[in-house]
Amino acid sequence: MIKLxxxxxxxxxxxxxxxxxxxxxxxxYVIDPTTKxxxxxxxxxxxxxxxxxxxxxxxxxISIILGLIVALPSFSNNVFFxxxxxxxxxxxxxxxxxxxxxxxxxxxxxxxxxxGLKIQIDAFWGAVITLAISDSAFTAEIYRAGIQSxxxxxxxxxQTIGLTQYQAMRYVILPQAIRRIxxxxxxxxxxxxxxxxxxxxxxMQELTRRANEIVVTEYRPLEIYTLLxxxxxxxxxVISFGVRWLERKLGSDESxxx
Amino acid sequence: MKEVxxxxxxxxxxxxxxxxxxxxxxxxxxxxxxxCGPSGSGxxxxxxxxxxxxxxxxxxxxxxxxxxxxxRLCLDSIKSKVSMVFQQFNLFPHLSVIxxxxxxxxxxxxxxxxxxxxxxxxxxxxxxxxxxxFKKPNxxxxxxxxxxxxxxxxxxxxxxxxxDEPTSALDPEMIAEVLEVILDLANxxxxxxxVTHEMGFAKKAADKIIFMDEGKILEENIPSNFFKNPKTHRxxxxxxxxxxH
Numbered sequence: 001m002i003k004l005x006x007x008x009x010x011x012x013x014x015x016x017x018x019x020x021x022x023x024x025x026x027x028x029y030v031i032d033p034t035t036k037x038x039x040x041x042x043x044x045x046x047x048x049x050x051x052x053x054x055x056x057x058x059x060x061x062i063s064i065i066l067g068l069i070v071a072l073p074s075f076s077n078n079v080f081f082x083x084x085x086x087x088x089x090x091x092x093x094x095x096x097x098x099x100x101x102x103x104x105x106x107x108x109x110x111x112x113x114x115x116g117l118k119i120q121i122d123a124f125w126g127a128v129i130t131l132a133i134s135d136s137a138f139t140a141e142i143y144r145a146g147i148q149s150x151x152x153x154x155x156x157x158x159q160t161i162g163l164t165q166y167q168a169m170r171y172v173i174l175p176q177a178i179r180r181i182x183x184x185x186x187x188x189x190x191x192x193x194x195x196x197x198x199x200x201x202x203x204m205q206e207l208t209r210r211a212n213e214i215v216v217t218e219y220r221p222l223e224i225y226t227l228l229x230x231x232x233x234x235x236x237x238v239i240s241f242g243v244r245w246l247e248r249k250l251g252s253d254e255s256x257x258x
Numbered sequence: 259m260k261e262v263x264x265x266x267x268x269x270x271x272x273x274x275x276x277x278x279x280x281x282x283x284x285x286x287x288x289x290x291x292x293x294c295g296p297s298g299s300g301x302x303x304x305x306x307x308x309x310x311x312x313x314x315x316x317x318x319x320x321x322x323x324x325x326x327x328x329x330r331l332c333l334d335s336i337k338s339k340v341s342m343v344f345q346q347f348n349l350f351p352h353l354s355v356i357x358x359x360x361x362x363x364x365x366x367x368x369x370x371x372x373x374x375x376x377x378x379x380x381x382x383x384x385x386x387x388x389x390x391x392f393k394k395p396n397x398x399x400x401x402x403x404x405x406x407x408x409x410x411x412x413x414x415x416x417x418x419x420x421x422d423e424p425t426s427a428l429d430p431e432m433i434a435e436v437l438e439v440i441l442d443l444a445n446x447x448x449x450x451x452x453v454t455h456e457m458g459f460a461k462k463a464a465d466k467i468i469f470m471d472e473g474k475i476l477e478e479n480i481p482s483n484f485f486k487n488p489k490t491h492r493x494x495x496x497x498x499x500x501x502x503h
Contacts, residue, residue: 162338162366
């Protein structure tokens with residue numbers, strides 16, 4: 001441990017030396033807003049926010065609906081339906097995002113073509129579909145866990161006051177489960193935002209792609225990727241602040257208030 | 259008197275464990291039956307079979323003239339006529355007390371909201387907590403929660419009330435207030451099957467006491483005889499333990 005500390009200290013000293021000298025190791029000028037070119041670079045980089053947010057939002061929305069559809073068979077008494085849910089979840093969860101993205105973007109159009117369908121998949125929708133499907137396995141598990149966390153006694157009580165299975169779900173189980181489902185679902189949104197960076201490899205003009213493009217022209221990877229990380233940090237912090245607020249609101253709803 | 263529950267040679271298995279072993283029991287309209295016995299003897303399983311929270315594996319159960327099968331129509335026809343009070347109350351935590359009471363009548367019986375409210379307030383009055391109507395259940399004491407649960411069951415105006423150890427999860431001081439409410443109902447003429455360890459209650463309220471052990475009914479007796487001369491060794495031993503504590 002002590003050795004590690006010294007190494008880290010040395011590392012910092014070297015980097016500060018580099019900083020104070022004019023050896024050219026640092027080039028913050030590429031994103032210096034006081035210069036014309038720096039400002040233009042920043043504008044270009046920040047311009048990716050819209051695409052990243054839109055991409056994540058649509059993917060999350062589809063994933064929320066798709067996840068529910070995938071989760072529903074898991075509550076069935078029928079083994080066949082339950083195994084459909086298991087197969088989907090295990091299969092989709094096992095595929096890394098990047099290969100799936102390639103498969104959807106480059107592979108799927110081939111299938112469409114051979115079927116004689118004239119469906120084009122652009123980078124945006126390729127990324128949306130991939131993110132949504134990949135994430136739906138996780139949202140399905142969140143729904144399942146949330147609904148199963150409601151005690152058996154609640155279902156039984158609903159049954160003894162004469163409610164049908166559907167009514168029990170609608171008026172007793174879901175209203176309680178939703179409070180437990182929403183926070184992890186919102187958390188899952190953070191993953192989507194981060195995973196959306198993969199869309200850059202198929203040419204989607206979002207935050208990461210734009211950073212890559214500036215790096216290629218300016219050749220200042222450290223400075224630009226630092227800014228890129230800060231961009232994601234801000235985005236994720238805003239979302240997690242929202243998630244906390246949601247948790248507080250739902251939590252206080254359940255424990256007090258009359 | 260007409261029989262409302264007729265249990266004939268019923269057995270129930272959990273895996274290889276035989277929870278009920280050829281049980282026979284008849285309950286007449288208006289009768290109060292107390293089921294007692296050591297834990298794990300199958301008391302709860304038996305009452306849970308009466309409203310089909312558990313399915314029996316062998317034998318027949320006839321409730322209000324209908325055999326209990328998986329036929330949906332038959333189950334629907336008895337569902338709201340047999341109500342249950344649980345050990346753990348099982349109130350709906352996301353709904354206020356009054357909403358807990360009106361949900362069943364509105365959704366299952368299809369009566370109007372106004373009518374359901376009226377009924378709910380009447381039964382809250384009967385269990386002596388009308389002032390808690392608009393609170394969430396978790397702000398109430400255990401005894402109050404169980405009384406709400408009883409009121410919720412009553413709101414369906416059932417013909418049979420099942421109680422599954424209604425006081426076992428309560429502090430000693432709260433047991434009395436809940437038993438008082440159940441006794442009050444007993445005087446009303448509704449049919450009751452009560453699983454309980456409260457022998458004082460059994461003495462006061464029961465028409466018939468059932469003693470169970472290892473899934474079998476070992477003794478069926480009227481309270482005065484049951485407490486004075488239990489028929490079997492097992493029930494005598496049980497009574498010694500319960501009463502001398």
